[in-house]
Amino acid sequence: MxxxxxxxxxxxxxxxxxxxxxxxxxxxxxxxxxxxxxxxxxxxxxxxxxxxxxxxxxxxxxxxxxxxxxxxxxxxxxxPSPQMLDWSDPTDPVDRALQLAATGYGPGEDVARELARAEVSVLVTATGTPLAAASPEGTPVIPVYTSERYLESVGRLLYDRRPVADLVEQLPPGHALYLNPTGPISMLVDTEELRTALASAGAAPDAKREAGTAKALRPGTGAGGAEPVSGGRAIGxxxxxxxxxxxxxxxxxxxxxxxxxx
Structure with missing residues (x-):
C-alpha cells in the first residue's frame, strides 16, 4: 500500500x-x-x-x-454508495445514474444522457401547462418524476407523461428541471447540459404532440418522500x-x- x-x-x-x-x-x-x-x-x-x-x-x-x-x-x-446508505433501489436508468452521480460512483454526465432518452411525469395545470415551483434554495423549477413511485408521493394532482425532448422546449424562461424531488436524492438539471445531451442523442420534440393532453388524476400513496437533497453534477x-x-x-x-x- x-x-x-x-x-x-x-x-x-x-x-x-x-x-x-x-x-x-x-x-x-x-x-x-x-x-x-x-x-x-x-x-x-x-x-x-x-x-x-x-x-x-x-x-x-x-x-x-x-x-x-x-x-x-x-x-x-x-x-458510501447508495446501497450502503440504504437508499431504495433505483426505479429506472435515470434514477440509477442520479444515485451513482450523487455519491461519486458515477459521472454526473450520465444523468443528462439517460434523461435525454427518457419520458417523465410532470405536474400540469388544467390546460396542460407544466406546473412551476421553487427548489429549497429558491430556484424556479419544473418538478419531474421518472417513476410512478416518486410521482405517487406527491398526492392526487393532475399530471402528464412527456418525452424530455418535448418538455425542455416547454420550460418557462429561467426555469430548470427538478429531478425526483420526492426520491432519496434529487437534482437540479442544467438546461444547457441537457440540451447538449438531447442533441447528441438525436432527440427532437414531437411537433404533433398537443400540449394539453393531461391524464386523469392519480391517487397518491399518502406517504411523504425523503427530504430532497438538491445540487448539481457530482464532483469526484x-x-x-x-x-x-x-x-x-x-x-x-x-x-x-x-x-x-x-
Missing part, C-alpha cells in the same frame, strides 16, 4: 476487543491466509478496473501474527489506489470474494 494511502487509511480510530465490529467469514478466512496484514474492505458498488480508489474503501481490518483479526479502522475518506475526489493491500468485498454490496490489489 502506498505511504499516502496507508496514512489516510490508518487515520481512523482503532477499534479492538468487544467494541470491534464482527468481521464477515470471508475476512476471517483472508486473515488466516495473511497474518500480520491489513485487509481493506471495499464497497462493491465500485466496479472500476485495477485497485479501488481510497474513497471506495470502507475501512480495514488488521490481522495479528497468528492470523486472527485484532483491529478495525474506519476509512475517514470513505464515500481524486482517486488514490490502495496498492499492495488485500481487498475484501463488503457483505452488503456483493458476494464477498476477496482479491489482492496490485
Amino acid at each position: 502506498e505511504e499516502s494511502t496507508q496514512s489516510a487509511m490508518t487515520a481512523g480510530v482503532p477499534v479492538t476487543g468487544e467494541e470491534m465490529p464482527e468481521p464477515p467469514p470471508e475476512v476471517i478466512e483472508a486473515a488466516r491466509n495473511a497474518p500480520d496484514h491489513w485487509l481493506a474492505m471495499v464497497d462493491l458498488t465500485w466496479q472500476g478496473e485495477g485497485p479501488p480508489p481510497l474513497w471506495a474503501l470502507i475501512g480495514q481490518w488488521r490481522s495479528g501474527p497468528t492470523g486472527e483479526i485484532e483491529e478495525w479502522r474506519d476509512n475517514p475518506e470513505y464515500r 475526489k481524486p482517486a488514490r489506489a490502495a496498492n499492495g493491500s488485500t481487498v475484501v468485498g463488503a457483505g452488503l454490496a456483493g458476494s464477498g470474494i476477496s482479491r489482492t490489489a496490485r
